[in-house]
Structure formats: structure tokens, C-alpha cells
Amino acid sequence: MNRQDAEKQLLEGIDTLAAVEHQRWAHWQRYMHNQGIKLEDGALLLPADLVKRWERQMDTPFEELSEDEKDSDRDQVRQYISVIACLLSNRRI
Numbered sequence: 001m002n003r004q005d006a007e008k009q010l011l012e013g014i015d016t017l018a019a020v021e022h023q024r025w026a027h028w029q030r031y032m033h034n035q036g037i038k039l040e041d042g043a044l045l046l047p048a049d050l051v052k053r054w055e056r057q058m059d060t061p062f063e064e065l066s067e068d069e070k071d072s073d074r075d076q077v078r079q080y081i082s083v084i085a086c087l088l089s090n091r092r093i
Contacts, residue, residue: 001088006088009087009088009090010084010087010088012087013083013086013087016083016087017080017083017084017087020079020080020083023079024076024079032044032046035047035050057069
């Protein structure tokens, strides 16, 4: 399969990939919300140490992350692999 065909197959599966992304995002949001304190006005107060860690991670290129941090990113990407493989092989998901 050439690159153009692969891109076409992936574009046809955009909603399936978007559903995986939504599930991944929702999981992260639940985690974040569980780390914070919900205030009376509905705002979420996050602990300073977590904010500091996440800001450091956001500003760090993947190659410079710790192996544990890289593994966390790899785990997230693995959620896409089976969907992408199915789309590229023209199989039903």
C-alpha cells in the first residue's frame, strides 16, 4: 500500500480514531479531576506539585523525558495501534 492509499484508509477511519482519542482524553480528565479539589463555584484546584510536574513535562521534549514518562506516552499511543492496523488492512474494527 502506498502512502496515498494509507492516508485515504486512515481518513476513512477518522471517527474511529477520534473515538479512541476521546476515550484517552476522558481518562486523563478523570485522573486530573481526581487529583484536584472541587471548589464551591465548580472550579478545580490542583495541587501545586502536580502542576509543576506537568508543566515541566509539557516543556520537555520526548527524548529528554524519564523512561517512566516515556512509557506513559507509549501506553497512550498503544491505544491507537490496533485501530490503525485494522484501517490499513481494510478489516472491520
